[in-house]
Amino acid sequence: xxxxxxxxxxxxxxxxxxxxxxxxxxxxxxxxxxxxxxxxxxxxxxxxxxxxxxxxxxxxxxxxxxxxxxxxxxxxxxxxxxxxxxxxxxxxxxxxxxxxxxxxxxxxxxxxxxxxxxxxxxxxxxxxxxxxxxxxxxxxxxxxxxxxxxxxxxxxxxxxxxxxxxxxxxxxxxxxxxxxxxxxxxxxxxxxxxxxxxxxxxxxxxxxxxxxxxxxxxxxxxxxxxxxxxxxxxxxxxxxxxxxxxxxxxxxxxxxxxxxxxxxxxxxxxxxxxxxxxxxxxxxxxxxxxxxxxxxxxxxxxxxxxxx
Amino acid sequence: xxxxxxxxxxxxxxxxxxxxxxxxxxxxxxxxxxxxxxxxxxxxxxxxxxxxxxxxxxxxxxxxxxxxxxxxxxxxxxxxxxxxxxxxxxxxxxxxxxxxxxxxxxxxxxxxxxxxxxxxxxxxxxxxxxxxxxxxxxxxxxxxxxxxxxxxxxxxxxxxxxxxxxxxxxxxxxxxxxxxxxxxxxxxxxxxxxxxxxxxxxxxxxxxxxxxxxxxxxxxxxxxxxxxxxxxxxxxxxxxxxxxxxxxxxxxxxxxxxxxxxxxxxxxxxxxxxxxxxxxxxxxxxxxxxxxxxxxxxxxxxxxxxxxxxxxxxxxxxxxxxxxxxxxxxxxxxxxxxxxxxxxxxxxxxxxxxxxxxxxxxxxxxxxxxxxxxxxxxxxxxxxxxxxxxx
Numbered sequence: 292x293x294x295x296x297x298x299x300x301x302x303x304x305x306x307x308x309x310x311x312x313x314x315x316x317x318x319x320x321x322x323x324x325x326x327x328x329x330x331x332x333x334x335x336x337x338x339x340x341x342x343x344x345x346x347x348x349x350x351x352x353x354x355x356x357x358x359x360x361x362x363x364x365x366x367x368x369x370x371x372x373x374x375x376x377x378x379x380x381x382x383x384x385x386x387x388x389x390x391x392x393x394x395x396x397x398x399x400x401x402x403x404x405x406x407x408x409x410x411x412x413x414x415x416x417x418x419x420x421x422x423x424x425x426x427x428x429x430x431x432x433x434x435x436x437x438x439x440x441x442x443x444x445x446x447x448x449x450x451x452x453x454x455x456x457x458x459x460x461x462x463x464x465x466x467x468x469x470x471x472x473x474x475x476x477x478x479x480x481x482x483x484x485x486x487x488x489x490x491x492x493x494x495x496x497x498x499x500x501x502x503x504x505x506x507x508x509x510x511x512x513x514x515x516x517x518x519x520x521x522x523x524x525x526x527x528x529x530x531x532x533x534x535x536x537x538x539x540x541x542x543x544x545x546x547x548x549x550x551x552x553x554x555x556x557x558x559x560x561x562x563x564x565x566x567x568x569x570x571x572x573x574x575x576x577x578x579x580x581x582x583x584x585x586x587x588x589x590x591x592x593x594x595x596x597x598x599x
Numbered sequence: 600x601x602x603x604x605x606x607x608x609x610x611x612x613x614x615x616x617x618x619x620x621x622x623x624x625x626x627x628x629x630x631x632x633x634x635x636x637x638x639x640x641x642x643x644x645x646x647x648x649x650x651x652x653x654x655x656x657x658x659x660x661x662x663x664x665x666x667x668x669x670x671x672x673x674x675x676x677x678x679x680x681x682x683x684x685x686x687x688x689x690x691x692x693x694x695x696x697x698x699x700x701x702x703x704x705x706x707x708x709x710x711x712x713x714x715x716x717x718x719x720x721x722x723x724x725x726x727x728x729x730x731x732x733x734x735x736x737x738x739x740x741x742x743x744x745x746x747x748x749x750x751x752x753x754x755x756x757x758x759x760x761x762x763x764x765x766x767x768x769x770x771x772x773x774x775x776x777x778x779x780x781x782x783x784x785x786x787x788x789x790x791x792x793x794x795x796x797x798x799x800x801x802x803x804x805x806x807x808x809x810x811x812x813x814x815x816x817x818x819x820x821x822x823x824x825x826x827x828x829x830x831x832x833x834x835x836x837x838x839x840x841x842x843x844x845x846x847x848x849x850x851x852x853x854x855x856x857x858x859x860x861x862x863x864x865x866x867x868x869x870x871x872x873x874x875x876x877x878x879x880x881x882x883x884x885x886x887x888x889x890x891x892x893x894x895x896x897x898x899x900x901x902x903x904x905x906x907x908x909x910x911x912x913x914x915x916x917x918x919x920x921x922x923x924x925x926x927x928x929x930x931x932x933x934x935x936x937x938x939x940x941x942x943x944x945x946x947x948x949x950x951x952x953x954x955x956x957x958x959x960x961x962x963x964x965x966x967x968x969x970x971x972x973x974x975x976x977x978x979x980x981x982x983x984x985x986x987x988x989x990x
Contacts, residue, residue, distance in 0.1 A: 341895055366897030376892030380910050389896050439896070449895075 292317045293338065293447065293479065298347035300333050300503075307333045309503035310347070315496070317352075317446075320473060320480040321508075322494030324487055324526065330503040331483045335449055338481065339368045351447060366390055369448035369478070373455040375436035377424040383409075383435050384420040390443040408438040411472060430461040437469065441476070448473075450482040454489065466492050487527055491515070491535050499523045511539055533594035537562035540593060546583035551576040556585065566590045615670040618726045622665040622685075625718025626658060631696050634709040637765075637954060643713055649696035657692055661685070661719065669726055678730035685723035689716065690755065697763035709765040711956050738981050745974055752967070765956040766963065773945075773960070781964065784941035787859065787931040788968075791866030792923050798867075799874030800916075804904060806875065807882045817879075820872040828865060828933050835861040836937065862939030866930055870923040877919035881912030914983050921976035928969040932961065 293315045300308040308330040315321040323331040336342040338349055340361040349356045356364055377386050384405045391401045406416040412434040424432055433453060440448055453469075454462045470493060473480050484490050490497045491511045498508045499522075507519035515536050518524040527535065542565050543558035555578040556565055562585075568577055569587045576586040629643025646661075647654035668681055697710035736744070761767050770777055806812050826834075840856025843849050853860055885908055893903040935943020942961040949957030 339895060341891070362897045362899045364897075365895060370892070370895035372888060372891055372895065374888045376886075376888035376895075378889060378892070378907055379886075389898075393897055393902070436892075 292352055293481070294350040295334075295338070296348050296350070298334065298337055298349065299345050300330075300337060300342060301345045306503045308337065308344075311500075311503075311505045312347075313498055313505060313508045315479055315481060317479055318477045319495040320470075320482065320493050322490035322497045323481065323483045323500060324485065324490045324497055325500035326526075327485065328502075329500040331498075331500050332451055333503075334500070335451055335481060335483050338447075338449055339365045339370060341365075366393055366443065367445055367447075369440035369443075369445040371437045371440040371448070371450045371453045373452035375424075375432045375456075377432055377436055377439070379424050381424075382420065383414075383422050383424070383427070386424065386435060387439045387442050389439055394443055396443075404442060408442060411475075412438050412468070414438075429457055430465065433457060433465060434468070437472075441472075441478070444476075445478065447479045447481070450480065452483055452485070454484075462489075469493065488531070488535065491538065499526060512536070515539075534563055537566055537590065537594050542579055542585050545585050545589050545593060546579050547586060547589065549576065549584040549586075551578045551584040553577060555580040562590055562593055566594070610672045611670055612672040614729050615672070615726070618722045618729070619665045619669045621725070622669065622719050622722030623662070625715045625722060626662060626665070628715035628718060629713040630715040630719075631693065631700070631713045632709075632711045633700055634711070634765075636707045637709055637956075641709075641711065644696075644700070645715070646692065646696070650692070650699055654696075657688075661688070665722065669722070675730050675734040678726065679734060682723050682727035682730050686720070686727060687751075689719045689723060691760060694755075694761040694764060697761070697765075701763045706768075709768065709956070710763060711765040712959075738978050741974075741978055745971065745978070749971060766959045769945075769954075769956050769960045777945075777960070780940055780942055780944055780961075783859065783939075784928070784931050784934075784943075784965070784968070787862055787866060787934055787939065787941050788924060788927040791863055791870055791927050791931075792920065794863070794867045795870030795874050795923060796920070799871050800878060802871070803875045803878030803882070807879060808900070813879075817872075817876065820875060823868050824872045828869075828930065829936075831865050831868070832861060832933075832937050835864060839864075857937045857939075859934065859939045861937060862931070862934030862941075865933075866927045869930060870927060873919045873922045873926075874916075877915050877922075878912060881915030882908055884915070885911045914980060917976065917980050917983070921973065921980065924976065925969050925973045928965060928972060932965055935961070 295311060295313050298308060298311045299306060311330075311334060313321070323334060325331045333342055337344045338351075338356070340356060351368075378389070381389075384402075387405045387408055388401045391404060396404070405420065409416040409419055414431060414434060419427075419431070419435075424435070427435065433456070437450075437453065440450075454465050457465060466489060469480075472478075480493075482490075482493060484493075491514075494511055496508060496510055497514050499506045499514065499519075501522050507514060507523050509517075509519075514523065515527060515532055518527060538561045540562045541558065542556050542560045542562060545562060545565075546558070551574065553572060553574060556568065557580055565577060565585050566587075569575070569590065575588070576584045578584055626646075630646045631644050631649055632641035633644055633649075634641040645654070646658040650657060664681065664685055669685075673681075693712060693716050700710050701708050731741075731744075755761060756767075762771070802816065806816050836856040838856075839854055839861050843854045843856060846854075855861070889907060889911070890903065893907045898906065931939075931941045932943035932946055934941045935945070935947045942965045945961030946958050947961075949955065949959075949961065
């Protein structure tokens with residue numbers, strides 16, 4: 292659990308982060324969203340003290356972060372950034388082993404951990420262990436960057452626009468993988484993004500920031516249906532709102548008894564996928580695997596923001 | 600027409616024309632100078648003058664090669680063989696000419712290298728450089744070529760083929776001194792490089808960590824760099840002389856106003872700027888994301904420097920070592936002026952006696968040393984894969 296209390300960072304007269312308080316529960320994902328210059332990255336970097344706060348404090352599982360020397364604090368917190376920041380003179384395995392080596396793990400334990408992480412990120416160890424970063428694709432580099440951040444089993448992972456340099460197809464896959472791995476490991480995750488869609492896909496709660504202030508900190512549904520300020524509404528985008536809402540719920544939650552024509556949908560598919568299929572095939576109802584249907588009418592109601 | 604085809608079409612190579620013109624001009628000049636003794640004015644001799652009927656054959660062969668072969672666009676390997684053969688030929692003919700001109704047992708007559716020799720040498724050396732650059736050999740092959748050239752040079756000198764040339768006569772008269780001065784020259788060049796690295800690296804890191812110092816440190820080093828070497832000695836001779844005379848133990852520690860010590864200090868001072876400024880450029884060139892990641896993963900400042908920043912700066916540092924070493928091998932000659940020894944002592948003795956052969960005895964090994972170390976360090980630099988050190 293991370294508790295951020297009245298955290299402020301001033302550069303001269305300018306407050307980059309202005310009295311922000313928020314709490315992230317253990318195992319949850321908090322997405323920090325805002326335009327550039329909103330203070331979201333500064334807020335993130337104050338959690339691992341890459342930026343020292345002017346006032347306020349951060350507690351991780353009850354411990355004040357100011358009580359530890361910064362480099363020891365950071366070894367307990369995973370950190371992944373845009374453009375991966377891999378060390379170009381070190382192999383994939385050496386990159387991933389960075390924090391375990393700093394912590395003085397023995398060789399065998401480090402090697403085992405590196406292989407375990409490569410497996411987890413679907414990079415066959417025998418093939419990837421000894422490659423240099425420049426021999427990897429952008430998506431692979433990004434995965435190695437996240438694997439490196441997770442190497443010493445941190446309870447907390449901080450990510451600054453980790454998918455910013457990826458193309459849309461790879462980005463969607465990377466988001467799905469991150470979500471899967473985060474659930475598997477139970478890591479608490481704070482991720483900075485300027486992409487509202489990414490925040491909605493990943494975040495259990497979304498923090499919207501503007502000019503250093505926290506405007507709203509709420510679950511995605513609440514952000515979408517009850518934006519706290521006109522700025523939050525503008526950031527979501529009026530045209531996108533119904534689709535964002537539909538993407539939050541899966542088909543299993545909207546099943547009605549009945550029968551329909553056509554190939555069945557997976558219960559885990561999002562309502563957004565269901566709507567898209569309805570429109571494309573011209574049907575008013577779609578069958579769901581394991582019985583029941585989802586109707587266009589129900590999708591329409593869900594898109595209006597009423598509870599399903 | 601396809602440009603690739605134009606490139607391989609037999610025809611005239613423009614650089615080749617230039618090399619040929621240079622070489623042919625050389626053939627029109629005296630190949631060697633003959634003097635009855637070390638002091639009297641010499642008489643210039645062409646190849647036929649020196650080698651008799653054989654000289655006509657050699658001159659005809661060189662003329663043919665220069666007029667017909669060098670200017671023709673040809674595959675790089677053939678160009679390489681041609682240039683190497685020419686280079687080797689010119690050097691060996693000079694040795695042979697000296698052998699033919701000096702009467703058996705005569706220790707007084709002198710045969711020195713003429714303008715024709717130097718022009719021919721330049722022509723074939725340029726053709727060689729041109730062929731090598733077109734060939735774009737892999738570093739392993741170029742290491743082998745460099746080693747081969749050094750061995751060939753040693754063999755040619757060691758087998759006595761050149762012994763009748765006056766430079767070699769000067770060498771024979773000073774064999775022991777020569778090797779002592781060679782050692783001293785290397786000590787001056789490498790010693791000052793070592794000292795510059797030992798001081799420059801910490802200094803560069805300090806300036807990088809405390810950017811406020813940057814202006815002051817680089818400013819001072821830049822000023823030092825602009826002081827002419829003679830002026831630097833002018834400052835140091837009285838300064839170190841005074842220290843040696845008045846500080847107890849200073850003289851015993853080797854501090855002196857003249858000799859090797861001030862020369863070493865001067866070379867060291869000239870080396871600091873390249874080391875510090877290259878280190879700073881290298882450190883500034885490390886991608887910001889890499890530095891951010893190092894800090895974010897929990898490396899201390901010292902660990903970030905030692906494990907990430909310095910390794911990534913290595914190519915730029917090696918470039919600094921190259922600059923400094925080649926610069927210092929050349930600059931170390933001036934040590935001869937203040938009794939610091941090295942090849943410079945032959946150069947300045949020769950200048951005082953107007954004995955150009957003695958000057959050459961100092962200058963030629965200096966040039967060879969600078970050339971070989973420059974090429975070797977270039978090859979070492981190429982050996983570092985730039986992709987491994989730049990994201």
